[in-house]
Amino acid sequence: MKKSKNSKIAEKKRIELLELLKNRGLEIYDDLEKSKFPKFSIPSRSVSNIVYDKKLRQYILGNSTAIRSAGNMSQLRAFTQLVWLAFFANQLLSEQKTSTLRDIYYSSQAFEVDFEDQPESDNIIVDLEAVLARAREDFQIFPEERSSIFGDLTIEYTVPGYEGKRSNLSDHPDGYLIGPSLNTAEFVDTSAELVIAIEKGGLFTRFVEEKVDKKFKAIIVDTAGQAPRSTRYILRRLHIELGLPVVILTDGDVYGEHIAMVIKSGSANAAHLRELTVPDAKWIGVWATDIEKYKLPTIPMTESDIKRIYELQKDPRYQHGNWKKQLEVFLKIKRKAELEAFSKYGLTNITDKYLPQKLELAKSL
Amino acid sequence: MIEETFHQISPSEFFYRNRDLAGFSNPTRSLYTAVRELVENSLDACDQKGILPDVHLSIKALDSEQPDPKQYVLTVSDNGPGIDPKYVPLAFGTVLYGSKFGLKQSRGMFGLGATMAILYGQITTNKPVTVKSNVDGKTQEEFVLLLDIQKNKPIIQKHTKKDHLKRGLSISIVLEGDYSKAGSKIREYVYQTHLITPYASIKFDGPRKAEDDHQSYLKIIRKMPPPPTIIKPHPYGIDVETLRRMIADTHYQIPTVDNKMIAKVRKELGLQKKNLDVKGILDRAQRRWKNLSRPVRIVIALISFLQMEFDSLSKIRIDDIDVDNKKLTFWDFGESITRTIEMNPSSFYYKQLANTVQGETLTSFLAKRFQRVGLTTAIKFAEFAKLKPEKRIGSLTNEDLVKLTDSLQKFDQFLSPDPGCLAPLGEEPLGRGIMKKFNPEFAAVIQRGASAYSGFPFIIEMGIAYGGNIHSSGIEIYRFANRIPLLYDEGSDVVIKVVNEMDWPRYKVKGDVPLAIFSHICSTRIPYKTVGKENVADRLEIERELRLALQFLARKLSIHMSKRGKVEMAKKRANLYSKYIPLLARFSTKLAGKKKEPDCRQMIKVSEGIEEV
Structure with a gap:
């Protein structure tokens, strides 16, 4: 049994963030006392300022910043919204409550800070992430989207009312939702030696039924398509805190390949954030080359599939190795295969034959 | 072979068969058109006599319990001059009897509309029209009339007189209408009519x-705009056909020598019962020359060349007088043969004949028959057109005519058409009307100089208003033509086209602003697209004038808008800072974990004055 190396990690993070928020608050307070217009410097999130960092192996924001000042009439409203959000996040963190993106939109209305619509409040949340260089999940704001996790991992909750309570993530056959309480829980111990992230809920259930967790000593994570941030955050914690290797299994198409890439090295949308990536994660399939090799039934690519390939070919991360090769093969065969395609050879073909072979292969990647 | 038969139909019957052309297509439209025609008749009558109009319009259902469409009694009374009782039956009991055939601006044309309304009422309800007229302020004569549609004649059912002190005319018809559908248009019509006739009081009872x-809409001003006068056409925009008719109208082309004409000649020579030979006739004519009328002088000239006395003269027909070749051609009935004779150009009679056939000189024709053309201008023009000033108009060939017409339009030294025949409302009354009705924060009006299309003069008056009672759902456009509001078919109207084609953002008009535009086209003939008279066709000249007027007004508006923008910006800034700075203070205090909020009253005050960072 592995024990978590960094216990109480979530609590430490919380205290740190509270301190950060307080300091921001003090700056503004002091400015106002001196009758000075307070301002924030926000890293610019325009396309020209998003660059790929080879060392970090993810997209990051460049050096260009924008000043948001209360002295500028057209920025005053957005500035106030940002300060309100900091104030609200501070409250959530102190009281250990969680909130959703939609909640934020409605909560604002109690404070005379009017957001015109949810996209506007979502945008301010991203601004705060950029100012603090912290993900919104860190200040207790979660999206609606949820994915699931299953496997032998004992956790200890830190959310109010459940402090100290423990659960094992293999207790419930449908898996556990990856939500705020799981995100803030401490990892106590696990017998797992591997994390398998899988794109589809149906296959996740199959893997649980086929006891993949036991057979391969794995924790199974359903990413439900493009992995939400909380899922990517959990994957990273499993990798860093427990030292587990992460492998990714997706549909055999260009979108699947990119799902794997985002888990590995982040997305341009979240370039202002660190600590959401698993740079050592490995994409084990379904590759374009597997389609031929395993004689999988295929469907033709659509025009948007092909357009997406051309787009990704411009991305610096697809310039070499297997990533580059698979894109080229997809473009050549112009066909794609879903994970369910293995069912042609029996429902357990994927877990009995394909997975073991691919896991073996992964060791050499 | 099928034998075709032809019938002549009376004008009444013609309109009866084509009533939808005149706006009487269905009960809704008909009720509206009838209201319009009667009200406009009243206003025209008052305008012509310089009387400030008081018009009362009343619409009552005969049986209010019935569903629409049903029978309504429509009554319009005014304080105008009334109509001489002896003309009442003809004026209201026949179609095409009217006094509006001159070239001057009036609301209706030919006075057709009122009779159409009466005709429509009679067709749909079989009830007569009641006309009460009082011309002297002493006696009111009342007529109850029906139209005999086939014969185009009035049938008087009742005629009474009584003492009555108020002058004016009252017309009451019963017609089938749909007020539930037409009501809103009628109310809008009355409202807008008052807007463009601010010197009138209009009472409406639905x-x-x-x-x-x-x-009750009361007079906003008590001064009448000057009344229009009847005028000659302007040279700009006249067409070949009009010119040809004008020329034909001025001179005797080939004289007709029929029995009637011969009788006239005999009478003027005092030879009713006496025959003379050719020499005798000519001698007698010479003695009486000064007293002879122009046509008679022509016949005498003909006698001199033909050498025929009255008897022979009555047996021929003059076919051609070729002045250039000095030849006279005639048809001899007796021998059934065409003969041509030479004319002696040195003869006294030759000049007489030639002048008549060729008409007056070009310059004299232009100066006499057109407005804004004097002899000096006419001579300059002839030079410009490369035509001889003394050229006789009768000798103009078809090519000459075309050249003349083209040049008339191109010559830039004619003065603008005389707007004397037009009756624009005037900038001040229009502006007063707009201010009174809309109480806007900004308004401007303009009256453009007179211009012409196809020889018809017109004047554009336009107003623009911003704010006040004007709604901010797109630009409100009020269209008027000859002081009539136009409410239907606005989609295809030239005014709408011009307004829509404006580059509004350039004039600082963005989004839905409370803006209203008033356009008044005055002309001796409005180029309506349809007989229903609701939309104006896009004549180039009119479109251009409308655009210039609107651009002028929009420039004024844009000055107002920038001033307003600055004031609004300052206000907005003040509002913004007094709202958000206290919020900032509150949130940062909590965030910093402090107890006392920073005092930022000073900041709010300062920020109201500062410029954009």
Whole structure:
């Protein structure tokens, strides 16, 4: 049994963030006392300022910043919204409550800070992430989207009312939702030696039924398509805190390949954030080359599939190795295969034959 | 072979068969058109006599319980000059009897509309029209009339007289209408009519009890705009056909020598019962030359060349007088043969004949028959057109005519058409009307100089208003033509086209602003697209004038808008800072974990004055 190396990690993070928020608050307070217009410097999130960092192996924001000042009439409203959000996040963190993106939109209305619509409040949340260089999940704001996790991992909750309570993530056959309480829980111990992230809920259930967790000593994570941030955050914690290797299994198409890439090295949308990536994660399939090799039934690519390939070919991360090769093969065969395609050879073909072979292969990647 | 038969139909019958052309297509439209025609007749009558109009319009249902469409009694009374009782039956009992055939601006044309309304009423309800006329302020004569449609004649059912002190005319017809559908248009019509006729009082009583069915619009001003006069055409925009008719109208082309003409000649020579030979006739004519009328002088000239006395003269027909070749051609009935004779150009009679056939000189024709053309201008023009000033108009060839017409339009030294025949409202009354009705924060009006299309003069008056009672759902456009509001078919109207084609953002008009535009086209003939007279066709000249007027007004508006923008910006800034700075203070205090909020009253005050960072 592995024990978590960094216990109480979530609590430490919380205290740190509270301190950060307080300091921001003090700056503004002091400015106002001196009758000075307070301002924030926000890293610019325009396309020209998003660059790929080879060392970090993810997209990051460049050096260009924008000043948001209360002295500028057209920025005053957005500035106030940002300060309100900091104030609200501070409250959530102190009281250990969680909130959703939609909640934020409605909560604002109690404070005379009017957001015109949810996209506007979502945008301010991203601004705060950029100012603090912290993900919104860190200040207790979660999206609606949820994915699931299953496997032998004992956790200890830190959310109010459940402090100290423990659960094992293999207790419930449908898996556990990856939500705020799981995100803030401490990892106590696990017998797992591997994390398998899988794109589809149906296959996740199959893997649980086929006891993949036991057979391969794995924790199974359903990413439900493009992995939400909380899922990517959990994957990273499993990798860093427990030292587990992460492998990714997706549909055999260009979108699947990119799902794997985002888990590995982040997305341009979240370039202002660190600590959401698993740079050592490995994409084990379904590759374009597997389609031929395993004689999988295929469907033709659509025009948007092909357009997406051309787009990704411009991305610096697809310039070499297997990533580059698979894109080229997809473009050549112009066909794609879903994970369910293995069912042609029996429902357990994927877990009995394909997975073991691919896991073996992964060791050499 | 099928034998075709032809019938002549009376004008009444013609309109009866084509009533939808004149706006009487269905009960809704008909009720509206009838209201329009009667009200406009009243206003025209008052305008012509310089009387400030008081018009009362009343619509009552005969049986209010019935559903629409049903029979309504429509009554319009005015304080105008009234109509001489002896003309009443003809004026209201026949179609095409009217006094509006001159070239001057009036609301209706030919006075057709009122009779059409009466005709429509009679067709749909079989009830007569009641006309009460009082011309002297002493006696009112009342007629109850029906139209005999086939014969185009009035049938007087009743005629009474009584003492009555108020001058004016009252017409009451019963017609089938649909007020539930036409009501809103009628109310809008009355409202807008008052807007463009601010010197009139208009009282409206509709069939419903609702407040908007009982409205009194009082005079906003008490001064009449100057009345229009009848005028000659302007040279700009005249076409070949009009020119040809004008020429034909001025001179005797080939004289007709029929029995009637011969009788006239005999009478003027005092030879009713006496025959003379050719020499005798000519001698007698010479003695009486000064007293002879122009046509008679022509016949005498003909006698001199033909050498025929009256008897022979009555047996021929003059076919051609070729002045250039000095030849006279005639048809001899007796021998059934065409003969040509030479004319002696040195003869006294030759000049007489030639002048008549060729008409007056070009310059004299232009100066006499057109407005804004004097002899000096006419001579300059002839030079410009490369035509001889003394050229006789009768000798103009078809090519000459075309050249003349083209040049008339191109010559830039004619003065603008005389707007004397037009009756624009005037900038001040229009502006007063707009201010009174809309109480806007900004308004401007303009009256453009007179211009012409196809020889018809027109004047554009336009107003623009911003704010006040104007709604901010797109630009409100009020269209008027000859002081009539135009309410239907606005989609295809030239005014709408011009307004829509404006580059509004350039004039600082963005989004839905409370903006209203008033356009008034005055002309001796409005180029309506349809007989229903609701939309104006896009003549180039009119479109251009409208655009210039609108651009002028929009420039004024844009100055107002920038001033307003600055004031609004300052206000907005003040509002913004007094709202958000206290919020900032509150949130940062909590965030910093402090107890006392920073005092930022000073900041709010300062920020109101500062410029954009």
